[in-house]
Amino acid sequence: PNGTTGVAMILSGMAASGQFAGEASLNDRGTVVAANRLSGQPIGLWNPSAPNGATGTYHSIISPPSSGSLKLSGMNNYGQVFGTFGTAGGVWTPNIPNGTTGTLKTDARFGPIDAYGPAGQTASANSETFTQAGASNGMFSLVDIFTPTSPNAVTGGFNSMAFVNQTRSRLGRFGPRGELLFANCVTPGSALSACNWKPQIWRPA
Numbered sequence: 001p002n003g004t005t006g007v008a009m010i011l012s013g014m015a016a017s018g019q020f021a022g023e024a025s026l027n028d029r030g031t032v033v034a035a036n037r038l039s040g041q042p043i044g045l046w047n048p049s050a051p052n053g054a055t056g057t058y059h060s061i062i063s064p065p066s067s068g069s070l071k072l073s074g075m076n077n078y079g080q081v082f083g084t085f086g087t088a089g090g091v092w093t094p095n096i097p098n099g100t101t102g103t104l105k106t107d108a109r110f111g112p113i114d115a116y117g118p119a120g121q122t123a124s125a126n127s128e129t130f131t132q133a134g135a136s137n138g139m140f141s142l143v144d145i146f147t148p149t150s151p152n153a154v155t156g157g158f159n160s161m162a163f164v165n166q167t168r169s170r171l172g173r174f175g176p177r178g179e180l181l182f183a184n185c186v187t188p189g190s191a192l193s194a195c196n197w198k199p200q201i202w203r204p205a
Contacts, residue, residue, distance in 0.1 A: 009054055011046045023072040025081075029098050033061075033081050035072040043070055043081065043092075047100055059100040062092055073113040078152045082116040089113045091120060091146075093154050109158045111144055115182075117174030119151040125169035125182070143169050143182065147204070161202065170197070178204045 011032060024034035030052035035043045043062035049055045064070060065086030073082040079098035082091055089110030094102035111124030126142045148156035172181035180202040 007054070011056070011058070023083075025072060025074040027075050027079065027098075028077045029079075030056075031075070031079060031098050033072065033075045035070045035083065041070075043072065043083075043085075045081075045100060047098065057100075061100065061102065062104060071112075074116060076116060076118050076120070078118070078120070080116075080120050080152060082113045082122060084112060089122070089124065091116075091122065091154075093120065093152060097152075103154050105154050107146075107158075109144060110146060115171040115173055115180065117178060117180075118176065119174075119178065120148040120153065120156070121174050121178055121180075122146040123171050123174070123180055123182075125171050143171070143180075143202075145180065145202070147178070 024032060026032050030048045032046040033043065034046075035041075042060040042064055045059045045061045047056050047059065049057070061081070062070070062085060068086035068088075069084065070086075071084040073084075075081050079094045079102075080091055083089070085092075085104060085106050088106040088108045089112055090104055090106030091110070092102050092104045094100070110122055111126060113122045114125055115123040123143060123145050126144070143161045144158060145161070146156055146158050148154070169185075170183045172183070174180055181199070182202070183197045183199045186196050186198045
């Protein structure tokens with residue numbers, strides 16, 4: 001592990017399908033998931049025969065949508081796949097850890113998934129307008145979080161955090177206890193360089 005010499009290998013099945021025309025992700029087991037930006041192509045999974053092994057098999061796990069696009073955000077160590085599948089964000093959860101069959105859950109509330117966690121949590125950041133009586137319109141940053149009912153479960157709930165007069169959020173990553181690291185722009189400006197980025201952490205109760 002972490003050596004200076006090694007061997008490059010072709011991922012059988014995945015190379016032939018042209019998967020790396022899009023995004024790809026790798027987890028600690030050595031499982032690879034990849035999406036092809038070309039229309040009509042599925043999201044594919046290459047599963048090693050043994051953890052971090054040199055041989056494995058290719059599986060098509062998510063079919064191309066009838067509308068919208070496939071955009072891969074990444075994969076966690078359980079083997080869950082996060083991204084945009086058609087017109088909504090979603091999570092594909094294997095039936096067993098790092099399995100090759102599973103369930104795809106999509107929901108408009110996922111939004112474009114900007115961060116995902118080891119237990120299947122997701123987060124997305126958006127900017128919205130608000131109106132106050134007697135005042136001009138302003139902006140607020142909205143961070144939407146999905147938390148599964150149990151670690152890596154398909155079902156779960158959504159909650160939102162709104163930050164008034166903070167026009168942008170940059171999401172970092174989830175910690176092992178479900179914490180979310182992010183930063184907000186606390187000085188509204190038309191350019192990112194005008195922002196005073198304020199690091200913050202969200203901790204689940």
